[in-house]
Amino acid sequence: MKKSLPLLIFILFLSAGPLLAQTYNEEAKEDLEALKPGTTNFLMRGYSHAGFEVIDGNSSFVSGTFAPIFLWKQGDRLLFESEMEIEFEGDGVQFALEYANISYILNDYLVFRFGNFLTPFGAFNERLHPAWINKLPTAPLGMGHDPVGPTLEFGAELRGGAPLGDTKINYSLYVSNGPILDVHNEDPLEPPTTSITGLNFEDNNDNKAVGGRIGFLPFNNSALEIGLSTQYTSGIGDRNTEFEDVASLSYAADLSFVKNSISAIRGNIDVKAQWNRMDVDEFHIELPDGDEQAINQENSAYYVQLAYRPALSKSNFLSKIELVGRYSGIDLTEPAEHADEEDIVHEAAPPGKAKLSAASLSSVSGGEEEEVHAEGDRTQWAFGINYWITWRSALKFSYQVTDNEETVPGFFIHYALGF
Amino acid sequence: MKQSNIFKLILILVVTITTFIAVGCGASKEASGGDDLGDLGSFQVEKSGAVLWGETCARCHNAPDPTAFSDTQWDAIGSHMRVRAGLTAEETAKIVTFLQQSN
Numbered sequence: 001m002k003k004s005l006p007l008l009i010f011i012l013f014l015s016a017g018p019l020l021a022q023t024y025n026e027e028a029k030e031d032l033e034a035l036k037p038g039t040t041n042f043l044m045r046g047y048s049h050a051g052f053e054v055i056d057g058n059s060s061f062v063s064g065t066f067a068p069i070f071l072w073k074q075g076d077r078l079l080f081e082s083e084m085e086i087e088f089e090g091d092g093v094q095f096a097l098e099y100a101n102i103s104y105i106l107n108d109y110l111v112f113r114f115g116n117f118l119t120p121f122g123a124f125n126e127r128l129h130p131a132w133i134n135k136l137p138t139a140p141l142g143m144g145h146d147p148v149g150p151t152l153e154f155g156a157e158l159r160g161g162a163p164l165g166d167t168k169i170n171y172s173l174y175v176s177n178g179p180i181l182d183v184h185n186e187d188p189l190e191p192p193t194t195s196i197t198g199l200n201f202e203d204n205n206d207n208k209a210v211g212g213r214i215g216f217l218p219f220n221n222s223a224l225e226i227g228l229s230t231q232y233t234s235g236i237g238d239r240n241t242e243f244e245d246v247a248s249l250s251y252a253a254d255l256s257f258v259k260n261s262i263s264a265i266r267g268n269i270d271v272k273a274q275w276n277r278m279d280v281d282e283f284h285i286e287l288p289d290g291d292e293q294a295i296n297q298e299n300s301a302y303y304v305q306l307a308y309r310p311a312l313s314k315s316n317f318l319s320k321i322e323l324v325g326r327y328s329g330i331d332l333t334e335p336a337e338h339a340d341e342e343d344i345v346h347e348a349a350p351p352g353k354a355k356l357s358a359a360s361l362s363s364v365s366g367g368e369e370e371e372v373h374a375e376g377d378r379t380q381w382a383f384g385i386n387y388w389i390t391w392r393s394a395l396k397f398s399y400q401v402t403d404n405e406e407t408v409p410g411f412f413i414h415y416a417l418g419f
Numbered sequence: 420m421k422q423s424n425i426f427k428l429i430l431i432l433v434v435t436i437t438t439f440i441a442v443g444c445g446a447s448k449e450a451s452g453g454d455d456l457g458d459l460g461s462f463q464v465e466k467s468g469a470v471l472w473g474e475t476c477a478r479c480h481n482a483p484d485p486t487a488f489s490d491t492q493w494d495a496i497g498s499h500m501r502v503r504a505g506l507t508a509e510e511t512a513k514i515v516t517f518l519q520q521s522n
Contacts, residue, residue: 041492041494042495043492043495069499071496071498073494073495079499079502081499081502107508108507108508109508111501126503127503127504128479159505160505170504170505170506221474222474222475223474256479258477260473268477388481390484391480391481391483391487392481418480
C-alpha cells in the first residue's frame with residue numbers, strides 16, 4: 001500500500017489537469033452557447049447622403065436623406081425587408097415607405113415575394129438608386145423622381161436566378177395593383193390635369209398589372225448583364241369612370257458591364273445603360289368649354305453611363321478615385337392636336353369622375369393649343385469625380401448641364417454613406 | 420436625327436465596344452484579384468466563394484469588406500442580396516461562407 005501511494009497520488013495529479021480543463025471547456029462552451037444567436041436574425045442597414053449644391057446660380061446645403069433598411073430573417077427560408085426614406089423636403093420632414101415585403105425561399109432557384117416591392121423594371125430603380133451605389137449625386141433623367149415607367153408595386157412576385165447551360169439568367173414575374181391614372185379638376189375654369197403614379201396601395205380598379213424582367217449574363221465571369229422588362233395593365237383609371245379601361249404598356253432594356261482589374265487600363269471599367277418607355281392608351285378629358293381633348297402618353301427616358309477607376313494604380317490616392325460620365329434624356333409626349341370640329345363631343349362629363357392629385361400635362365385656351373409640360377423634354381450631361389473613402393462611402397464632386405428650353409447648370413458636392 | 424435614334428446608336432456602340440473589351444480582356448492575362456476568369460467557358464465550373472464575391476457583388480457596387488459584418492449579419496445580408504440580385508442558393512451560400520470565414 002505504501003509503495004502504491006505515490007503512484008496513486010501521481011495518477012490523481014495527472015487526472016486533475018484534464019478534469020479542470022474539461023470543466024473550463026464546459027464553462028467556456030456554455031458562455032459561447034449563451035452568445036449563440038437564435039433563429040431570428042435582425043439587422044438594420046441603409047444609406048444616407050448630404051452635400052452642397054449650386055443649381056442655376058442658386059446655392060444650398062442639402063441635409064440629404066436617411067434611408068434605413070430593416071432586414072429580419074427567420075430560419076433559412078423566411079426574410080422580411082423594408083426601407084424607409086426620411087428627408088427634408090419643402091418646409092418639413094417627409095417620411096416614405098419605399099418597400100416592405102416578405103420573401104419565402106421555395107427552392108435553390110425560386111423565391112416568392114409578397115407585399116410592396118420595387119418594380120423589377122430595368123436595373124436602376126431596383127439595384128442602383130441608393131446614394132452609395134449611384135455614382136453621381138443625381139439620378140438619370142426619368143429614373144428618379146417623376147420617373148418614366150413603374151417603380152413600385154403592391155402585389156406578389158416569383159423571382160430567382162439559375163444557370164443556363166454555359167450562361168446564367170435571373171428572372172422575375174409579378175402581378176400587382178398596377179399604376180393609377182389620376183384625372184383631377186381643381187378649377188372648373190381650367191382644363192383637368194392628369195398624372196400616372198404607382199402608389200396604388202388600395203387598387204383603384206379590378207384590373208391587375210402583369211410584368212416581369214429577365215436578365216441574361218452571357219459571360220462566365222458575370223461581367224455583362226442584359227435585361228428586358230415589361231409591364232401591362234388593361235386599365236389604370238378609377239373604377240366606374242370613363243378611364244377605367246385605359247390600358248398602359250411599359251417596357252425597358254438595361255445593360256450593365258463591369259470588369260475589374262483590367263491590366264491594359266490599370267483599373268476598373270463600369271458601363272451602365274437603360275431605356276424606359278411607357279405607352280398609355282389615348283383617352284379624352286373634358287375642357288371647360290365642354291369640348292374634349294385627346295391625351296396621348298408615349299414617354300421615354302434613357303441614360304448611358306461610363307465609369308473608370310484606376311484601381312491598379314500604385315498610388316493609394318489614385319486607386320480610390322473614380323471618373324464618371326453620364327448622358328441621359330427624357331422625352332414626353334406632345335399633347336394631341338385639338339380635335340377637328342366634327343370630332344369634338346359636346347356633352348356633359350360622365351358621373352363618378354375621380355378627384356385625385358395631379359401634375360399638368362397640357363392646357364388649351366382660346367381654341368389654340370399651348371404645349372405646356374410640367375417637366376418637358378430634357379437632356380443632361382453629367383460628369384463626376386468620386387473619392388472612395390471606404391467600399392461603401394464616397395465623396396462625390398460632379399457638374400451637370402440640363403437642356404430644356406434653357407440650359408441649367410448644376411454643381412454638386414455630396415457625401416454618400418452606406419451602412 | 421432624332422434623339423431616340425442617337426441614343427440607340429450610342430447603346431449599340433457601347434454594347435459592341437464592351438463586348439470587344441470583354442472578349443479581348445478574357446484572352447489576356449490579368450492581375451489577379453481573384454479574377455481568374457474572362458473566358459466563355461462553362462458556367463457550371465465550380466467557383467470559389469472568393470471568386471463569386473468579386474464577380475457578383477461588383478455588378479452593382481464595390482465588393483464588400485468581409486470584416487464589415489459579423490457571421491449572423493452576413494447571413495441576413497446574403498439572403499437580402501440573393502433576393503435583390505437574383506442569385507442562386509449555391510452562389511449565395513458560397514459567398515456568405517467566404518465572408519464569414521474572412522471576417
